Amino acid sequence: MPGKVTREGNIIYLNAYGRWYQYDETRPPLGAGAMGVVYLGQDCQTRxxxxxxxxxxxxxxxxxxxRRAHQEADLMFSHPxxxxxxxxxxxxxxQGPIFIISRFVKGENIDKFINAHVRSLPNAEHRICELFLPVLDALAYIHSKGIIHMDIKPSNIMMEQGRNVRLMDLGISDVTETVNSSTSGMMGTPKYAAPEQFSDVxxxxxxxxxxxxxxAGITLYELITKQNPFSAATIAEAKxxxxxxxxPQVPGISDSVFEVTRKATAIHPSDRYxxxxxxxxxxxxxxxxxxFSKFDRFMKKVQDSNVSVIANILKK
Known part of the structure; x- marks a missing residue:
């Protein structure tokens, strides 16, 4: 059930499941999108x-x-x-504002992380695909719970402190196995949306x-090629x-990986994975x-080892 909202000056207090949270609405937001604005807040008890x-x-x-916002808050998923x-x-x-509260993830969007730390490395395509695999794990999990995300895109995938990939923003997700697009309207971001997401199909x-x-196919293609051929000025043009x-196949993506994105983005849903x-x-x-380079092998040891084992590696 939705929680309470109170205000003291610029501070908004939110009570969800008996726990109080707060944020200052005058501070610059962390980000903004079509669905809403995200602010940094804190747990009133633990800070x-x-x-x-x-x-x-x-x-x-x-x-x-x-309805979807209420359902998102009730999901309470536990997945890495x-x-x-x-x-x-x-x-x-x-009517009026809805506030959706989540854990704060410190990191950067996956496309920014890739551009800053991955794209110039050897085997960049391979590394990007490996980073994307956890996104598919997250999708498999929510799909097993009957959830459709409906807004997969780079800005909804966070690289948490360079170590862990997290899928974000279930704010327009639906908790039924299927959603009738004629009643729900256009949900998602047009240049990533599947053909069936446009409400008047x-x-x-x-x-x-x-x-x-x-x-997911469009997103992976864009992360590898830095191109999105479905960018358009209007929803009608995107549709x-x-x-x-x-x-289109372009330089920078291998034939085998391109085939994966091509099948994932088939116009007819039955032709996709x-x-x-x-x-x-x-x-x-x-x-x-x-x-694998020497650096790759060393980083693999770091990821798989505890502090004492790492110390032994460095002594060798």
């Missing part, structure tokens, strides 16, 4: 940092979005590649886990591109054996 997403009013006043949800609060059950198709597979164009585990298996199979 641990939390993230508060204030859903923008034009979405918050939509009954369907309110998902951001932990803490609760949802609102002033009024029918003929025959009112259902959105399923294959919708997330399409978005036309997604319905009439297949991914039918689940995230299938796409993960295909992606792993598409990767040729990597020539």
């Amino acid at each position: 641990e940092p939390i993230a508060v997403k204030r859903v923008v009013d034009r979405y918050a006043n939509n009954p369907e979005v309110r 590649n998902l951001v932990e949800m803490l609760g949802c609060c609102e002033l009024d059950p029918y 003929e025959n009112k198709p259902q959105l399923t886990s294959a919708t997330d597979i399409y978005e 036309e591109l997604h319905h009439g164009m297949v991914l 039918q689940n995230a585990n299938a796409m993960k298996a295909a992606l792993k199979a598409a990767l040729p054996p990597r020539n």
